[in-house]
Amino acid sequence: MNRMMDTEPESALFNYCVALGDDSVVLGHRLSEWCRNGPFLEEDLALTNTSLDFIGRARMFYAYAAELENEGRTEDDIAYLRDCREYRNLLINELPNGDFAFTMARQFLIDVYDMGFFAGLAQSRDAMLAAIAGKAIKESSYHLRRSDDWVKRLGDGTEESRERIQNAFNQLWGYIPEMFRMSDDEQQLVDAGIAVDRCALKANWESTVHTTLKEATLDIPSENWAIGGGRDGMHTEHLGFLLAEMQFLQRAYPGQKW
Amino acid sequence: MNQQALPLFEVFIRSRRGLDHRHVGSLHAVDSDQALEYARDVYLRRSEGVSIWVVRSSDITASQESDVAAFLDPMDDKPYRHATHYKLPEEVDNM
Numbered sequence: 001m002n003r004m005m006d007t008e009p010e011s012a013l014f015n016y017c018v019a020l021g022d023d024s025v026v027l028g029h030r031l032s033e034w035c036r037n038g039p040f041l042e043e044d045l046a047l048t049n050t051s052l053d054f055i056g057r058a059r060m061f062y063a064y065a066a067e068l069e070n071e072g073r074t075e076d077d078i079a080y081l082r083d084c085r086e087y088r089n090l091l092i093n094e095l096p097n098g099d100f101a102f103t104m105a106r107q108f109l110i111d112v113y114d115m116g117f118f119a120g121l122a123q124s125r126d127a128m129l130a131a132i133a134g135k136a137i138k139e140s141s142y143h144l145r146r147s148d149d150w151v152k153r154l155g156d157g158t159e160e161s162r163e164r165i166q167n168a169f170n171q172l173w174g175y176i177p178e179m180f181r182m183s184d185d186e187q188q189l190v191d192a193g194i195a196v197d198r199c200a201l202k203a204n205w206e207s208t209v210h211t212t213l214k215e216a217t218l219d220i221p222s223e224n225w226a227i228g229g230g231r232d233g234m235h236t237e238h239l240g241f242l243l244a245e246m247q248f249l250q251r252a253y254p255g256q257k258w
Numbered sequence: 259m260n261q262q263a264l265p266l267f268e269v270f271i272r273s274r275r276g277l278d279h280r281h282v283g284s285l286h287a288v289d290s291d292q293a294l295e296y297a298r299d300v301y302l303r304r305s306e307g308v309s310i311w312v313v314r315s316s317d318i319t320a321s322q323e324s325d326v327a328a329f330l331d332p333m334d335d336k337p338y339r340h341a342t343h344y345k346l347p348e349e350v351d352n353m
Contacts, residue, residue, distance in 0.1 A: 046296060145295065153288065
């Protein structure tokens with residue numbers, strides 16, 4: 001543990017945990033939207049299981065953030081009582097599900113990223129982050145097994161499935177650079193041995209993604225556009241609608257429990 | 259995706275080491291690899307097992323109702339095929 005530092009890095013660590021929780025809860029919520037809408041029963045359950053893994057991950061990050069902050073907030077307060085601009089998730093997580101191909105293409109890009117990211121975080125000097133990462137890696141390796149499989153099936157499938165998943169990757173490509181861009185606060189935590197250097201993950205991520213896309217007979221989209229800002233609270237128009245649904249109950253009936 | 263087009267698989271799960279795989283149900287999947295993954299998601303969500311088998315339902319050859327007379331009935335009157343039919347000598351006692 002490395003918590004006996006001055007206040008500045010302390011709040012940087014809090015922000016870091018919240019941002020990681022935001023990535024997980026937003027994607028977890030998106031995946032939960034597939035519940036009862038899956039293409040068939042087995043896939044419906046698999047998507048929902050994956051959703052629960054991400055929501056569970058968010059709970060751990062939020063609970064730890066609340067503990068660090070030590071002001072009496074709970075994980076639920078952090079999830080339900082912040083507005084768009086306070087959310088720090090990477091934009092790729094909040095994009096609407098689109099069709100099944102889009103959901104799976106997004107999932108694949110994130111799963112490959114998560115494998116690298118959590119392998120790094122498992123080495124963190126912060127024991128709690130390392131423990132959360134250890135659990136996340138096991139989940140992500142299963143998620144990746146599924147999403148990698150679907151990318152290949154759809155890419156090397158019918159004319160329509162190939163077109164749909166190629167379009168999905170084309171639409172997602174500009175959200176990738178943000179995944180590997182570090183903030184100053186984050187860099188401080190990297191220097192302290194706590195956070196993961198996301199820039200350093202890109203080479204491995206690229207080679208894994210390219211290998212699968214090639215095997216799926218898909219084209220690697222060109223990098224001619226990029227959108228970012230999620231880590232600064234600048235979001236797409238989609239996040240507000242997501243939060244409105246996710247937070248409705250606590251906003252309408254504050255403190256409601258069941 | 260048209261589920262009717264997906265083949266059916268039977269799922270067998272071994273709940274603990276040392277036990278046999280038991281039939282737990284069936285599911286639809288594109289192929290056996292995917293069936294294994296779905297078996298995990300459909301039947302192993304609460305750590306019900308340590309090992310999964312899946313087999314294409316169409317690969318199972320099953321006895322038919324009409325075979326009962328020839329297959330199963332003849333065993334009914336052959337008690338000597340059970341160990342309990344034989345009296346043990348006193349000296350052997352509990353076997």
